[in-house]
């Protein structure tokens with residue numbers, strides 16, 4: 519591989535281009551993970567994560583040293599014990615990943631599904647809550663571009679007494695997310711998505727109810743690395759648990775600050791505006807929304823049905839030769855849709871103008 523990668527236009531639903539402030543932060547001199555300066559930085563990260571997730575002052579937030587999937591795994595590893603009934607909303611590949619993980623930690627998994635391209639119906643959740651200890655749902659299902667109705671699902675789950683885990687990988691930091699108001703117990707995302715930080719960290723928020731469930735476990739979690747107690751030892755008591763990737767903390771801190779400086783509502787507006795402009799620009803070429811109901815559309819991942827007879831693989835290869843990455847469908851939607859990312863630094867007019875010019879050139 520050459521030393522310098524040419525300028526690249528990354529329009530995928532993650533990773534996103536690294537925010538310039540995060541890129542600069544990566545070059546800061548290395549400090550030890552037990553350095554007081556790092557603990558001060560971590561405290562700022564925790565406070566900013568509380569704002570991003572819309573939590574209460576007392577809610578514990580932290581970074582896990584891994585990608586978004588580690589956030590997902592930490593939830594099941596800490597909050598599920600063998601034989602627990604866990605209801606998983608699975609209307610895409612990330613919902614199914616949750617079900618797979620829950621089962622590996624011994625859960626008896628109940629699935630609530632929806633046809634591809636449709637959101638989970640809260641009534642279907644309500645019908646299966648009896649005896650359930652935990653509910654898990656993906657807020658924005660990246661594989662289909664569907665936004666699930668988390669506030670409505672959360673209301674039902676709260677009434678049932680079960681815990682609620684929400685995958686906020688495509689939403690937190692770019693879409694409304696109100697953990698305290700909705701009653702979410704565990705939320706996670708990946709640094710490389712809406713925050714445009716480098717991959718390798720999973721920001722999480724854990725409610726007091728979740729800690730109480732954890733404290734009542736019959737046996738320690740099998741996942742030592744993300745044991746809630748171990749996380750607290752490091753993030754609150756400043757005692758060694760494992761060596762956190764300090765340089766990634768610098769970058770995430772800078773990206774998160776940039777997001778809050780911009781303002782979460784301004785970011786939501788930016789996604790809407792750029793998304794509408796892309797759809798207007800692509801409509802004359804024959805691209806249409808894959809997700810039928812407008813209220814089910816995930817603003818940060820535009821799932822667009824390809825025009826009749828469109829050479830998906832050929833056009834994406836031609837784009838890649840021009841250093842532009844676009845993601846197609848996954849599994850049953852391969853060859854049927856494109857999934858255009860609108861997270862973090864991808865939700866800007868300039869990269870999409872680059873795409874439009876390239877498409878004009880390729881399609882003639």
Ligand code: PLP
Pocket residue numbers: 531532585586587588590612656658659660661685687688708
């Ligand atoms: N959940 C959702 C909704 C995702 O889109 C992704 C990744 O694309 C993940 C979980 C897994 O995240 P990672 O690939 O960072 O492990």
